[in-house]
């Protein structure tokens with residue numbers, strides 16, 4: 055096999071599992087070290103640069119980083135990356151002075167943002183400091199999009215949302231709230247230089263064909279509409295017995311909100327088996343903790359209405375069967391229908407995009423599913439002036455994805471307004487610096503602690519269930535934030551190997567606690583090589599670091615899979631052929647390209 | 650400042666027949682210089698004991714003084730250990746073995762510890778054929794006391810400071826052959842593929858087994874001109890054969906052309922498979938082994954691998970006909986049967 059090209063920044067980037075998995079590529083270990091050092095403000099700003107909403111995401115992020123975290127491969131649980139973000143946000147000092155300076159002299163370009171969710175706000179955050187004049191349109195009375203209308207206050211207090219949305223709006227964004235755009239043409243007629251559409255996926259799916267649906271309609275609600283009406287205080291109570299249909303995170307928010315508005319027998323009923331529900335593990339845990347049973351493998355059959363009043367619902371019990379390709383089918387057990395009583399039913403079975411307000415003659419192509427045709431890298435539509443991002447672009451995902459796409463769209467808009475090619479994306483900023491300070495001394499804390507993951511404390515359940523605005527999670531205090539931060543393995547401190555210094559003394563092989571390093575004869579086939587290492591490298595998602603041939607004609611092969619970044623290989627290397635070097639990587643933002 | 654070995658290990662570390670991972674055979678974190686050959690030998694000892702699935706509490710590690718003699722702290726933490734006086738490890742080993750013949754005695758020494766201050770002890774333990782493994786971590790200098798030439802430094806070898814050694818070197822394998830050793834091997838710390846099967850065979854050998862391991866001292870004797878430096882040793886290695894240790898009841902898998910292969914059955918039924926044999930050398934013939942050593946010396950080469958073996962050998966206990974029951978398991982009445990028994994014994998000689 056060929057020697058690994060570590061000159062390509064993507065090699066080391068991939069070693070930083072969490073950062074690589076984060077859609078916005080937040081430099082996770084960098085901010086975790088800052089938290090451990092008590093530098094909360096700095097940790098906050100590292101986050102803010104990448105993901106715009108550290109306080110919000112530190113409470114609500116879908117955390118794709120955590121399943122990727124190396125620590126989860128070494129012991130039971132990953133680092134609590136998400137909740138550490140919150141530690142930075144909770145403990146920071148005033149950051150207003152650290153925000154970018156907005157030029158008073160504008161660059162003459164005008165941008166319209168439709169929708170005020172995280173995607174649009176990210177575009178605003180990236181373009182306003184470059185001198186763009188920005189108009190933001192949203193039908194709600196405040197910005198934040200679904201972070202405001204959907205994510206319940208007991209998970210995300212308004213104060214946190216207002217603060218972080220405020221940092222963006224204070225950049226001189228011209229807001230047009232309570233303004234539903236019902237014609238895109240009206241906007242394009244205003245001769246903006248570019249238009250960004252971040253209107254989300256605002257339509258909740260219904261079960262219109264289910265018998266009894268019409269008759270029961272007074273007590274059947276679409277989950278996301280209902281949550282929005284709770285958030286905007288149009289709804290403040292629900293019946294005692296509530297059925298929530300669906301197994302995703304929306305269902306979890308619906309059931310937990312119901313518990314706070316008078317529902318004392320709230321049940322989640324879901325078609326799929328429990329283990330296959332779409333909701334995150336932690337959301338399910340939180341629902342169960344609030345005494346909400348989750349009844350799985352029950353398919354809705356009908357609404358039962360008597361004398362015009364909803365009595366409950368009938369369900370067909372099913373079990374899952376899988377074909378040879380692992381494809382699931384839900385097959386009826388042919389038992390009698392299961393009746394579950396209900397005063398109200400919330401339907402939380404998914405969201406859809408809808409663009410009734412976009413005229414079809416603006417040069418904007420839509421695909422067979424009614425989705426706009428959008429380039430996945432540039433986020434440009436088939437109308438060169440119109441860009442999409444967030445749930446509106448590629449379907450409903452989450453806040454961090456909306457942010458990542460917003461950054462990319464902002465780059466595209468800036469390139470577009472400067473008549474530059476959109477496909478030549480600015481390269482990431484990278485830096486690789488030795489951490490060696492002396493014998494046994496590194497400028498990072500190389501010690502690997504064995505602490506198990508710390509649990510975020512919660513407010514007393516009785517108090518929480520009384521008021522939907524009481525935040526359930528209390529967040530880590532300074533001490534526990536520190537302890538949890540110490541669990542991070544510093545995956546960005548790379549093991550850098552310089553073959554011409556190596557004397558093949560085996561010191562690194564002998565010391566490595568996790569048997570990552572092997573010296574062996576090279577192979578043409580990667581699998582053969584993987585299998586002959588000290589411990590076979592069977593996790594194919596993790597790369598091998600392969601050296602050029604050494605004097606004995608062998609090569610050094612390091613399996614990145616469970617390296618602890620403890621630095622002992624470098625510590626024991628007599629010639630510094632191994633060195634621990636901190637790799638800093640950030641994706642470029644709008645304005646970083648050569649102009 | 651941190652210098653602590655993390656507790657985590659590779660989650661899919663293989664297990665041996667006892668269900669132990671290699672971790673069970675590890676020691677504490679080495680304090681030797683980074684890159685010291687001795688650490689590689691320690692790692693080879695860990696690997697060998699793991700692969701042989703030895704119970705750690707059945708092993709006693711013994712050593713003298715020196716960087717090499719410190720290494721028992723860095724392997725087999727769960728075994729017995731005795732770090733003795735400089736050069737006196739053989740006496741302690743002999744005493745321990747006499748008291749309890751059932752343990753595996755694993756001696757570690759240096760070239761100074763063995764060939765200088767301990768020479769008198771060494772020669773006697775060889776000729777007594779004490780059932781033990783005797784590893785010399787041979788770096789041609791006194792590492793611990795800052796690199797003075799030892800008695801195994803080759804004539805003409807240059808020290809780090811530039812002085813040239815004037816004296817003839819003591820060649821420990823040749824000496825051991827002369828003294829009637831029943832197992833003699835030589836190896837290099839940087840060649841675990843060879844060292845590990847040799848250590849395993851030495852452990853299985855029922856008599857005295859010497860492994861002289863060239864083990865570069867990176868700090869004081871790894872300079873150009875030294876004949877114990879990594880580069881020099883790698884350039885001058887010449888192996889008697891490749892060595893594979895075949896455990897009991899395991900099939901021999903690799904086939905080589907006839908005439909170039911030899912299979913030596915060890916006392917317990919396991920065997921050593923030697924391939925690519927050197928010409929004019931028969932590991933079971935002491936004369937040919939001695940000649941091979943002398944020839945290599947003339948050619949300026951370092952002959953490694955198995956040098957000599959006498960698989961069925963009479964060890965000290967057999968020679969002096971000690972009791973089958975280890976002394977330490979006998980009670981006082983057996984060990985000291987009283988004056989009447991003495992009288993009876995004396996009577997026999999009257």
Ligand SMILES: Cc1cc2nc3c(=O)[nH]c(=O)nc-3n(C[C@H](O)[C@H](O)[C@H](O)COP(=O)(O)OP(=O)(O)OC[C@H]3O[C@@H](n4cnc5c(N)ncnc54)[C@H](O)[C@@H]3O)c2cc1C
Nearest residue numbers: 169171172173192193199200235253254444445451452453
């Ligand atoms: C119940 C629920 C809970 C969720 N919880 C989480 C969570 O915990 N973590 C997470 O990461 N994600 C969560 N999500 C998903 C997340 O909220 C979205 O993925 C994210 O907000 C998408 O951002 P966006 O900027 O694309 O659009 P949105 O946030 O949807 O914002 C779009 C905005 O545009 C407005 N708008 C739409 N059409 C028009 C128009 N024609 N004119 C003017 N304004 C318009 C909308 O009113 C809205 O304010 C949740 C979603 C739901 C439904």
Ligand SMILES: Cc1ncc(C[n+]2csc(CCOP(=O)(O)OP(=O)(O)O)c2C)c(N)n1
Nearest residue numbers: 715716717735759760761762790791792793
């Ligand atoms: C009785 C006695 N004499 C001298 C010494 C000093 N001394 C300590 S280690 C050593 C030589 C060790 O050399 P070697 O056995 O080759 O070990 P190395 O450090 O090279 O591995 C000497 C002379 C001592 N500790 N005790």
Ligand code: SF4
Nearest residue numbers: 072123124542543545
């Ligand atoms: S251990 Fe730290 S750096 Fe490594 S993946 Fe987890 S959070 Fe990221």
Ligand code: SF4
Nearest residue numbers: 566617618620621623
């Ligand atoms: S840093 Fe080096 S010694 Fe530590 S686990 Fe990684 S490869 Fe092994």
Ligand code: SF4
Nearest residue numbers: 682685716792866867
């Ligand atoms: S002085 Fe030499 S023998 Fe001693 S630990 Fe250092 S390198 Fe090894």
Ligand SMILES: [Mg+2]
Nearest residue numbers: 759760788790
């Ligand atoms: Mg020595």
